[in-house]
Amino acid sequence: MADRTTDRTAASGAGRYPLRNSSDREGTRLKLLEQLSDPATVAGFEALGVGLGWQCAELGAGGGSMVQWLSEHVGGGGSVTAVDRDTTQLRALETAHPNVRLVEGDLCTLALPPDSFDLVHSRSVLMHLECPERVVAEALSALRPGGWVFFEETDGAPAQELADPPRPFAQVMVPIAAPWRFARGLAGLLESLGMTEVRDDVSEYRLVGGTPYAAFWRYTLGSVSEMIRTGGIAEPAFEVALAQMTALLDDPSFSVPFTVRHRVRARRPG
Ligand SMILES: C[S@@+](CC[C@H](N)C(=O)[O-])C[C@H]1O[C@@H](n2cnc3c(N)ncnc32)[C@H](O)[C@@H]1O
Numbered sequence: 001m002a003d004r005t006t007d008r009t010a011a012s013g014a015g016r017y018p019l020r021n022s023s024d025r026e027g028t029r030l031k032l033l034e035q036l037s038d039p040a041t042v043a044g045f046e047a048l049g050v051g052l053g054w055q056c057a058e059l060g061a062g063g064g065s066m067v068q069w070l071s072e073h074v075g076g077g078g079s080v081t082a083v084d085r086d087t088t089q090l091r092a093l094e095t096a097h098p099n100v101r102l103v104e105g106d107l108c109t110l111a112l113p114p115d116s117f118d119l120v121h122s123r124s125v126l127m128h129l130e131c132p133e134r135v136v137a138e139a140l141s142a143l144r145p146g147g148w149v150f151f152e153e154t155d156g157a158p159a160q161e162l163a164d165p166p167r168p169f170a171q172v173m174v175p176i177a178a179p180w181r182f183a184r185g186l187a188g189l190l191e192s193l194g195m196t197e198v199r200d201d202v203s204e205y206r207l208v209g210g211t212p213y214a215a216f217w218r219y220t221l222g223s224v225s226e227m228i229r230t231g232g233i234a235e236p237a238f239e240v241a242l243a244q245m246t247a248l249l250d251d252p253s254f255s256v257p258f259t260v261r262h263r264v265r266a267r268r269p270g
């Protein structure tokens with residue numbers, strides 16, 4: 001299966017996620033994100049028993065490291081459907097792996113084939129969408145009986161709740177994390193939709209200067225800076241805050257609670 005489906009009707013999907021995978025800079029940022037995130041994701045896949053013959057869907061596949069991992073572990077009898085509104089970073093994978101199929105489209109309007117998958121996975125995607133409930137419902141109906149969803153999504157509660165945060169953190173990072181509220185209710189939502197074996201593994205993340213996590217955010221703030229300049233929406237006070245926040249990310253004495261990661265898995269009754 002090497003055909004690529006394109007949902008052009010809604011492929012723009014601007015929503016709340018302004019970064020575009022087609023730029024080289026975003027390709028690099030997605031690789032940094034994968035280096036941080038892949039070990040926990042692979043551990044999650046192994047815990048579910050992903051193996052030969054599984055039919056998988058990766059929603060918001062980004063740079064594609066998990067598409068590649070799944071493709072290699074499900075083998076020729078399995079498949080990986082990789083969905084993203086911009087599949088630029090995934091095209092080489094599709095060529096190299098015959099069991100990978102790309103679907104380019106907006107998750108807020110895209111229909112997945114019903115009763116088709118043993119696993120539907122997303123990572124750092126639902127948290128950015130205006131329609132996460134719709135995507136969850138679509139993912140559940142796309143599962144085969146006995147199939148799994150595995151969602152790894154971040155919640156910005158710790159940043160919001162921080163008393164007396166450093167000023168640049170309050171000006172830059174708190175507003176970035178403010179919309180990330182979906183993950184806290186995800187396990188309850190899955191239970192209410194009749195899923196079984198629901199489990200929510202929760203990890204807290206501090207933002208500590210000089211760490212790989214801080215380096216990812218330093219790079220991301222570079223993208224934010226570039227975006228506001230090219231968009232003609234630069235504002236001097238915010239640019240100062242951005243520069244100060246960037247400097248804090250290099251400072252090992254800077255350490256604040258920032259996010260909570262929910263790794264939620266659940267099974268469709270068999
Ligand atoms: C933060 S990246 C995460 C990439 C990948 N899941 C990972 O963790 O390495 C978010 C991804 O979701 C995609 N995305 C954002 N909004 C989308 C939408 N409405 N429909 C489809 N994909 C979307 C982006 O293009 C991007 O590839």
